[in-house]
Amino acid sequence: MNSISLVCFLLWTGASSFKFEELTQYVNTHEEEFIETLRKWVAVESDSSDVAKRPDLHRMMDMTAEKLRLIGGTVQMIDVGTQASPNGSTIALPKVVTAQFGSDPSKRTVCVYGHVDVQPAKKEDGWATEPYELTDIDGNLYGRGASDNKAPVLAWIHTVEVYKALNIELPVNVKFIIEGMEETGSNGLDEMIEDQKDIFFSDVDYIIISDCVWLSKRPALTYGTRGNCYFFAQVEGPKKDLHSGVYGGTVIEPMTDLIGILDKLISPSGEILIPGIREAVAHLSDEEWKMYQDIEFDMESYKKDIGMDKLMYSNKVDLLAHRWRHPTVSIHGIEGAFSSTGTKTVIPAKVIAKFSIRQVPKMDPATVEKQVTEYLRSVFAKRKSPNKLNVTMVIGAKPWLADPTHPLFEAGKAAVKRVFGTEPDLIREGGTIPIARTFQDVTGKSIIMLPIGGFDDGLHSQNEKISRYNYIEGTKLFIAYLNEVSQIKKY
């Protein structure tokens, strides 16, 4: 038997001995226990954006490490430094938790990435329940961080726990990398990945990210995300805010100039007017068109969810294409102008528009920066204003795109088929998950996004939730997935 044959034989043995029923039965009988753990995790206000909540966030990282240790992992808490706090002092970043289960060189090694920090949430924002008290309503578990990303992280930990509890050997080596700053830009993580490239990541074959959601009620595998170029366009005029009664009519107001140039970014129908942006994007191929056509996506549910009668495009393929694989411009707001309720008769002296352009493959942030800056400058110059324009790109995150025919995705399809009895949709994300691109660029490993969250989980919104179904069946999906990955041939 040569070595390749030997590997095949072992894989076959593994496959044949996969005790799926026993493992998933354990999940069923421990459903309430798994929900109790999620309840404890949701109760921690691990809001990474609020430095006042930093002790909670540190506690959350400790709890994560402890949980991983309890089920037998080799756990490390890696110091990733400090950040500046608003009062000017520095404050410790939450440590990154890594864990390892098994180091058998004959097995595949997967690394699961996740995060246990959350977006801010207050009852008065419009939550129907207390955001940090997990509340079960009709099988939906409401709570901040329930779907983003505490339940998926726990589902992965429980996957390992189930194997351990039943004394069944894990079919792959499993590593974890769990951070606590994802919601505010993953501070410190890029450097840590760079540092660990040849240490922690040296034996990793694949990286799995479950920090996203399905597109519909049908399970999905995610093979792409858009990037994002975020701009500040500042127009500065008088040296101080002026009274609009006393000075109005004598000065060219910065707000008028800013509105004037912002209006030149997009047409009423959503067409980007910045020369060169749309031209860089690859046309939708017939193959892609066909793929999008087959995806389960209900336009009516989508409209109902966001409360719009009419969308930018009226057919599914156009809509999905513009959500995933076309750039788009969003104007988020203006800093420096009057933004409160009520009235104020002010001529703001310095106003800064915030807008961003989602990036898709073939677009290059450095080029986009140049295109946007030059275009806005030329539009502004035509106004012959005495005010000063300054355009800066403050974020330049590239898109991520995987090959959905890679064995990692084939494994995903097989696992979905086994657990849900259906084919998954192959989807992309309109949003940006910069860490995917970092993992790809730094480690060179293949990456899959394997979501278990529902399309209507309301990440970042009020009333975030994950359903019991998605949490529990999602855990089974991960159990099945590890088995499928173990069968990917080593060359």
Added chain:
Amino acid sequence: MNSISLVCFLLWTGASSFKFEELTQYVNTHEEEFIETLRKWVAVESDSSDVAKRPDLHRMMDMTAEKLRLIGGTVQMIDVGTQASPNGSTIALPKVVTAQFGSDPSKRTVCVYGHVDVQPAKKEDGWATEPYELTDIDGNLYGRGASDNKAPVLAWIHTVEVYKALNIELPVNVKFIIEGMEETGSNGLDEMIEDQKDIFFSDVDYIIISDCVWLSKRPALTYGTRGNCYFFAQVEGPKKDLHSGVYGGTVIEPMTDLIGILDKLISPSGEILIPGIREAVAHLSDEEWKMYQDIEFDMESYKKDIGMDKLMYSNKVDLLAHRWRHPTVSIHGIEGAFSSTGTKTVIPAKVIAKFSIRQVPKMDPATVEKQVTEYLRSVFAKRKSPNKLNVTMVIGAKPWLADPTHPLFEAGKAAVKRVFGTEPDLIREGGTIPIARTFQDVTGKSIIMLPIGGFDDGLHSQNEKISRYNYIEGTKLFIAYLNEVSQIKKY
């Protein structure tokens, strides 16, 4: 001697017996005392916008009443009701202080209007001194409310005090109406004026307002103010804020629509694009042009003060005309969009632009409301957006314009000439003093604005001040003015 001759004789007697030297000498010898009183008044944080400061504001009204009583006035504190406080409860409005000095039917009766509430101020806003500690730097008295409007109110009170102290009979009957809510819209005052129309105002001949400033170093009389129509333009789309990554490209964003319609309000050079607005305004007559040409106004100082190299117009007459007697559009800001520092990838669901159009004679707020609403609706309709537009006018304040050749202004010219040895500039205000229009419409009395504040006093800004010179010479101006008014013939 017939009755007209008798009146003339009495007036002549009054004129000849005017002890200007004695009165102004008293002012000179009491300068430090007058400044001490101003110091005590500035020390009271009578910020009417902050309900937490309401006890200070009540105390300020009490101090005002007490001061007027001390010099022999018949003082009343008139209850003008309550206002809603932010927590939903109601809170008492500061009482309006009225006072009367003399009721001789053979004399003219003037009513001085002023206010003793102030704009908010905090050291950290950028004040060089403590805002509520009057600080003398090179003859300038820095403090919140120093010029707006505590020193002018005190200068009027001191005017009466000087006559009383020297036991010289006041040449006119003097009434005061001093309020404490001017900075937040004079709540309750309109109703009080209406109620007192045939009581307090029955014997009033003229109303004097000293709640404004000179245009340059030359004294000024103010004969007009612009009004203001303040609009909210709301564009509403999705039922909740959306993530710009996840949803961008699929929805017509309310911000894009709002920016699109705002950009149609004004041309880059400041021309109002709303049909009918500019057409309503009377052309500048040759006479007006000549009058503006003679006004002392230094374009370079103006530019330097606001920190602009270039203004909307490069010659004095055009600039003054667009400051005072032409309408103008200012866009103040947008509520509902992202307005903080930093970045946020949000598609705001509902955004409300705040903009206002300054009103000048021949413009009618009801017509302007219709013009703006119809225009914005038609511009919005062309966008074929599924979002909803709602335009509302929340303030519709009319302009005020007096006849600068009225005897009240002739009296002002004579008083300025006597005190400052120069002709005053006849000016208008770009801002709005709605109470002037209310006095005119409700009482039918003639009104003059007689400022003593300096052009660079920085009302509403950081480092508000009044100079010793303006405060003390301003008191002398009021002394002289009462004498001039006493000589206006009764028909």
